[in-house]
Amino acid sequence: MTATLDVPYAVLAGIKGKWDEAADGLDGSWRRLHKTSTEGFSAEVSAAVEAFREPWVDEIKAMALQAQGNSEELVFFRGLLVLVDAAQAERVRSLLPWVHHAAGIREW
Amino acid sequence: MTVIPVPPYVPAFKEMESTPARALTFVTNLRAVTVGVKDVQGWAQGIAAPGWEGDTQAAHDHATTRFAVRLDTVEAALDRAVTAADRFEARLLELTSSRGAIDAERRSVNSDAATLRADVEAAGDAATPAQIEALRTRGERLVARATEVTADIDAWVVRHDDAEADFIAALARVDTVAEGEVAADDPGRVDVAALTAALRRRRDDPEALNAWWASLTLAQRQALITEHPHLVGNAAGIPAESRDDANRAALYGDLDRLGQREQDGQLTAAEERVLENARHVRDGIDRFREDRDLDTGRELAHLLVYLPGAHGGDGAVALSFGDPDRADHVSVNVPGLTSEASSTAGNLDKTFALHQAAVDAGNGKVASIYWLDYDAPSGNPLNPFDPLGQLDFGGVAITAKADEGGERFGDFIDGLRASDEGERAHLTAIGHSYGSTTVGHALQDGLPVDDAILIGSPGQPEDTAAELTGADVWVGSKDHDPVTLLGSGERGGVGALGQDPAEDDFGGVRFETGDGSLRVEDLLANHTSYFEGESLDNMAHIVADRDGEVTTQPHRGDEGGEHLTLPELVTASSGASAGEVVWEHGGEWAWERGEDAVDIAGDVVEWLLENSRWGGILGR
Numbered sequence: 143m144t145a146t147l148d149v150p151y152a153v154l155a156g157i158k159g160k161w162d163e164a165a166d167g168l169d170g171s172w173r174r175l176h177k178t179s180t181e182g183f184s185a186e187v188s189a190a191v192e193a194f195r196e197p198w199v200d201e202i203k204a205m206a207l208q209a210q211g212n213s214e215e216l217v218f219f220r221g222l223l224v225l226v227d228a229a230q231a232e233r234v235r236s237l238l239p240w241v242h243h244a245a246g247i248r249e250w
Numbered sequence: 251m252t253v254i255p256v257p258p259y260v261p262a263f264k265e266m267e268s269t270p271a272r273a274l275t276f277v278t279n280l281r282a283v284t285v286g287v288k289d290v291q292g293w294a295q296g297i298a299a300p301g302w303e304g305d306t307q308a309a310h311d312h313a314t315t316r317f318a319v320r321l322d323t324v325e326a327a328l329d330r331a332v333t334a335a336d337r338f339e340a341r342l343l344e345l346t347s348s349r350g351a352i353d354a355e356r357r358s359v360n361s362d363a364a365t366l367r368a369d370v371e372a373a374g375d376a377a378t379p380a381q382i383e384a385l386r387t388r389g390e391r392l393v394a395r396a397t398e399v400t401a402d403i404d405a406w407v408v409r410h411d412d413a414e415a416d417f418i419a420a421l422a423r424v425d426t427v428a429e430g431e432v433a434a435d436d437p438g439r440v441d442v443a444a445l446t447a448a449l450r451r452r453r454d455d456p457e458a459l460n461a462w463w464a465s466l467t468l469a470q471r472q473a474l475i476t477e478h479p480h481l482v483g484n485a486a487g488i489p490a491e492s493r494d495d496a497n498r499a500a501l502y503g504d505l506d507r508l509g510q511r512e513q514d515g516q517l518t519a520a521e522e523r524v525l526e527n528a529r530h531v532r533d534g535i536d537r538f539r540e541d542r543d544l545d546t547g548r549e550l551a552h553l554l555v556y557l558p559g560a561h562g563g564d565g566a567v568a569l570s571f572g573d574p575d576r577a578d579h580v581s582v583n584v585p586g587l588t589s590e591a592s593s594t595a596g597n598l599d600k601t602f603a604l605h606q607a608a609v610d611a612g613n614g615k616v617a618s619i620y621w622l623d624y625d626a627p628s629g630n631p632l633n634p635f636d637p638l639g640q641l642d643f644g645g646v647a648i649t650a651k652a653d654e655g656g657e658r659f660g661d662f663i664d665g666l667r668a669s670d671e672g673e674r675a676h677l678t679a680i681g682h683s684y685g686s687t688t689v690g691h692a693l694q695d696g697l698p699v700d701d702a703i704l705i706g707s708p709g710q711p712e713d714t715a716a717e718l719t720g721a722d723v724w725v726g727s728k729d730h731d732p733v734t735l736l737g738s739g740e741r742g743g744v745g746a747l748g749q750d751p752a753e754d755d756f757g758g759v760r761f762e763t764g765d766g767s768l769r770v771e772d773l774l775a776n777h778t779s780y781f782e783g784e785s786l787d788n789m790a791h792i793v794a795d796r797d798g799e800v801t802t803q804p805h806r807g808d809e810g811g812e813h814l815t816l817p818e819l820v821t822a823s824s825g826a827s828a829g830e831v832v833w834e835h836g837g838e839w840a841w842e843r844g845e846d847a848v849d850i851a852g853d854v855v856e857w858l859l860e861n862s863r864w865g866g867i868l869g870r
Contacts, residue, residue, distance in 0.1 A: 160293065162514075162516060163290075163293075163507075163511070164290045164293065164294065166507055166510040166511045166514060166516070167286050167287075167289050167290045167506075167507045167510070168286065168287065168290055169510045170286055170503075170505075170506025170507045170509060170510040171282075171283045171286035171287050171506060172283075173506065173510075174279055174282055174283050174286075174502070174506050175279070175280075175283045177279075178276060178279045178280070179275075181272065182268065182269050182271065182272025182273075182275075183267070183268045183272055183273075183276075184267035184268045184414060185267075186414060186418060187267075187268050187414055187417060187418060190417070190418040190421045190422060190425075191276070191421065193421070193422065193425045194331060194421040194422075194424065194425040197425060197426055197427060198324060198327060198328070198430075201323075201324055201427055201430075202283075202287065202324055205290075205317070205320065205321055205324070208317065209290070209317070212313065212317075232311075233313070236311060236312045236313035236314065237313050237314055238297075238314070239297035239314070240297060240298055240299045240300065240309075240312060240314070240315065241297075243299070243308060243312050244308075
């Protein structure tokens with residue numbers, strides 16, 4: 143069983159690139175935050191900076207991975223978006239701009 | 251028995267462990283992180299369910315909307331942390347400054363107390379009543395000073411501990427994702443969209459923008475800086491310190507994002523150029539990282555313009571040594587041919603040399619700016635081996651770029667005037683080579699500067715300094731700099747870019763630069779060496795408003811101002827070089843180039859004389 147999504151190809155291809163860019167942007171951000179040194183701060187301030195930094199490094203990193211996963215969800219084969227089933231079509235549809243949130247899904 | 255009061259020793263007090271430099275680095279990094287997150291969040295929000303609404307269930311099922319909402323939580327937490335870190339840095343700067351003053355007074359009190367004790371012992375029982383009275387008076391004054399400095403120390407320690415405690419508490423309020431969600435839902439959260447609209451409305455009015463910016467809270471400013479770093483960083487009228495914060499955030503954000511895309515092999519050609527320019531700017535800043543502004547304690551370098559993709563990919567950058575808003579004397583140096591972001595390092599060296607010389611002039615605070623935010627011609631027309639030299643020098647393009655650049659330069663200067671604090675700064679515009687023509691066009695449009703320095707100028711758009719501007723016009727022009735012979739004058743010069751400002755009829759003050767070497771292989775060096783020696787010293791005196799110390803040389807057309815025309819120069823210099831090469835074959839230039847030296851010199855001359863563009867200019 144395969145499925146198709148009633149959305150222009152250009153939109154699908156474009157959104158994949160955008161999720162890639164989002165992943166790269168967030169990757170750069172969490173890496174910089176992770177590398178932020180606490181040297182030159184008092185022990186108390188260093189502890190506070192570390193306590194602040196770690197959860198947000200984790201969160202941004204998780205979102206970078208999610209963005210990358212979203213990009214990888216959009217797999218193209220010979221110029222066509224290949225969707226395994228309706229469930230995957232729904233997932234992909236939810237990664238598109240809101241204007242396409244009601245795009246038709248057809249199973250074959 | 252008479253008692254002479256002597257204060258007890260005032261002990262040393264708490265050292266600062268947290269430094270402003272460290273805090274600045276931290277907040278700069280944090281801003282860059284925030285810029286990266288906001289970039290992605292802004293994109294996701296733009297394609298999410300509008301206003302997080304729509305059909306609630308449908309919106310919830312929409313993964314992109316959930317992504318945007320989740321990232322908004324990160325953004326809210328980072329906004330809070332940036333504001334807290336910025337405030338912390340400012341407080342540490344104040345604490346560092348005040349600690350220095352208090353500690354100096356403490357040492358002085360202790361030293362004076364030791365002297366008083368010695369004087370009392372020396373006086374002993376034989377002291378006269380008058381001597382005793384004098385000692386007692388000194389003692390009472392010292393006790394008062396010791397009391398005051400002890401109170402200052404106590405107050406300083408409280409301020410110091412408060413600064414750390416406030417920063418720690420602020421971070422602790424957003425150090426979990428749950429707290430980030432609370433921050434995101436805070437009804438008092440900064441409305442960046444409304445602020446952005448307000449900023450855009452004032453963009454063409456630097457004075458109004460500056461006043462509006464001053465009315466914002468710290469949190470509002472920081473939120474705007476990280477939401478729209480390019481907009482804030484390059485807006486005329488925003489204070490230099492905030493522009494620096496914003497542009498550094500944009501710079502490091504670009505390096506992070508594009509560096510990651512480079513690693514992933516996804517850079518487009520345009521992105522590749524932006525990344526390359528960003529790296530040039532970063533390298534330029536990093537070379538001056540250890541240089542501090544003695545008045546503010548911040549880094550000496552301020553990034554006032556950062557547009558790495560501007561001007562067809564050449565990029566735009568302006569960097570100030572010193573804070574122009576607080577300086578008594580501000581100079582802005584506009585470079586010429588072949589200038590782009592990639593040539594930042596060499597141009598910064600020249601500006602820094604001028605800065606140091608102007609500071610050494612000892613007439614107040616100085617800020618020295620390198621400004622490249624116009625589309626300077628990309629090629630070097632004096633280099634026959636540079637194909638780009640052919641491109642930008644045809645037809646109207648030759649003046650159009652200077653004219654457009656002059657308008658942008660005028661906007662930048664208007665911004666400096668608007669953000670200037672205290673007494674109006676003494677402002678000097680400096681244009682080198684084609685940059686002098688650009689400055690000339692800005693002057694023609696009423697550039698509000700006090701002095702203008704035109705060095706290595708190929709021409710000015712008016713025949714006289716008086717027609718050009720009401721500012722004092724200074725001209726640095728080496729007779730063996732071929733570019734300076736292009737302007738129209740009594741002995742020729744085609745004047746494609748206008749009047750030679752070194753001519754007597756122009757009416758500027760020609761300061762001493764020397765003539766430069768006559769050897770053909772030095773002609774380009776003559777054109778690029780104004781930021782050295784006597785020429786540099788004279789420019790520093792002008793910048794520091796020490797006009798009386800400027801040394802002059804005769805104008806072209808005046809007695810003693812005899813000079814070669816450009817055809818005469820290239821012919822004479824060719825002969826001089828050929829002679830030297832023949833007779834001094836072991837000389838440095840020939841040594842480096844071997845037997846090609848004579849040929850290269852000949853090529854240069856031939857090219858200058860025969861090339862279609864310059865041949866036309868030279869009338870050959």
